[in-house]
Amino acid sequence: MHIIIAGGCGFIGSNFVKMVVAKRPAWRVTVVDALTYAGNLANLADTGLDLAHAFAKGNISDNGFVERLFGGFPEPPECVVNFAAESHVDRSILGPRAFIETNILGAFNLLERVRLAGRGRFVQISTDEVYGSLGDEGKFTELTPLDPSSPYSASKASADLLVQAHHRTFGVDTVITRCSNNYGPYQFPEKLIPLMTINAMQGKELPVYGAGRNVRDWIHAEDHCRGILMAIERGRSGEVYNFGGESEMANIQIVERIADAVTGGRDLIRFVKDRPGHDWRYAMDITKVRDEMGWSPAVTFDDGLRATVEWYKEHRNWWQPILTGEYLTFYDQWYNNR
Ligand code: NAD
Numbered sequence: 001m002h003i004i005i006a007g008g009c010g011f012i013g014s015n016f017v018k019m020v021v022a023k024r025p026a027w028r029v030t031v032v033d034a035l036t037y038a039g040n041l042a043n044l045a046d047t048g049l050d051l052a053h054a055f056a057k058g059n060i061s062d063n064g065f066v067e068r069l070f071g072g073f074p075e076p077p078e079c080v081v082n083f084a085a086e087s088h089v090d091r092s093i094l095g096p097r098a099f100i101e102t103n104i105l106g107a108f109n110l111l112e113r114v115r116l117a118g119r120g121r122f123v124q125i126s127t128d129e130v131y132g133s134l135g136d137e138g139k140f141t142e143l144t145p146l147d148p149s150s151p152y153s154a155s156k157a158s159a160d161l162l163v164q165a166h167h168r169t170f171g172v173d174t175v176i177t178r179c180s181n182n183y184g185p186y187q188f189p190e191k192l193i194p195l196m197t198i199n200a201m202q203g204k205e206l207p208v209y210g211a212g213r214n215v216r217d218w219i220h221a222e223d224h225c226r227g228i229l230m231a232i233e234r235g236r237s238g239e240v241y242n243f244g245g246e247s248e249m250a251n252i253q254i255v256e257r258i259a260d261a262v263t264g265g266r267d268l269i270r271f272v273k274d275r276p277g278h279d280w281r282y283a284m285d286i287t288k289v290r291d292e293m294g295w296s297p298a299v300t301f302d303d304g305l306r307a308t309v310e311w312y313k314e315h316r317n318w319w320q321p322i323l324t325g326e327y328l329t330f331y332d333q334w335y336n337n338r
Pocket residue numbers: 006007008009010011012013032033034035036037038039040058059060061082083084085086087088101102106125126127128156178179180181182183188
């Protein structure tokens with residue numbers, strides 16, 4: 001089995017590469033990644049993969065690159081799993097174009113390779129955000145209509161529709177996974193949990209949007225990756241599978257816990273101007289994956305958050321080099337005068 005893992009140097013992708021290497025040692029793995037600000041080859045350092053052969057640097061929105069890459073394999077791969085994306089909602093508000101290029105055109109370029117090869121499974125890693133925003137009640141099922149709010153979620157929903165079209169029109173073997181908010185080691189410090197943890201460690205303000213009452217359904221990246229492996233091996237062709245942590249939390253609850261754990265107090269918390277188009281609540285109904293695959297989340301939020309905060313405390317050498325030029329420019333642009 002030869003699997004192409006696009007976006008394998010990012011947060012969830014690198015956790016997935018590690019899981020595949022550990023649990024499916026006979027598989028041949030090729031990681032494809034543009035190494036954008038969010039991608040870091042060092043995330044794969046302890047995989048034991050021979051990166052000289054198992055890693056290809058390139059941009060999936062460049063069809064010439066994608067064509068050459070696939071043309072270089074003696075046989076088409078059995079599976080292409082696409083994690084590669086621009087993934088941060090706030091950046092999609094500051095500059096949506098890269099989201100269209102990577103998340104839509106990039107996904108399409110990979111899909112086309114699978115279609116033209118006439119074999120192989122295409123697995124698209126999507127998000128609960130394509131369903132839009134919930135009120136205080138209810139959960140998203142796989143049948144909830146797509147209703148995205150941000151340029152990020154609109155671009156992910158667009159890719160999902162192309163995947164569906166390639167399955168229905170061309171018979172491409174596809175699976176779409178949609179997951180709720182992930183957390184865990186190696187998450188880029190622009191996202192809520194690492195941002196608050198690292199800011200608290202540095203004595204910086206903890207910027208909570210609005211009143212901090214928006215709700216997300218948190219899942220540890222390891223649980224998500226275990227689900228993706230199941231979807232690759234056992235997912236039915238053409239299907240969508242929701243994954244979620246069954247762990248709903250208001251943002252302020254999380255920020256308070258992190259503040260307590262890191263600084264022993266809440267003085268750094270500051271309520272700032274809300275995100276435009278801020279989805280109120282996400283929650284996943286995971287009945288389908290539970291029934292079809294026997295999957296359910298194993299890591300509790302209490303344990304997962306504690307371990308994640310510890311990981312960031314112990315891995316300054318991972319995050320300190322990231323908090324430089326590009327990150328500081330984004331941080332100033334987004335948070336200054338908020
Ligand atoms: P991330 O931003 O940490 O990583 C994205 C990776 O994609 C990086 O390694 C980056 O270099 C690479 N990449 C970006 N543009 C590329 C391009 N044009 N060509 C090749 N590589 C490119 O993201 P993440 O949080 O690990 O998310 C991975 C996937 O999971 C995304 O598709 C995201 O939409 C989806 N997802 C994320 C979450 C979450 O909570 N983080 C939840 C559900 C779904």
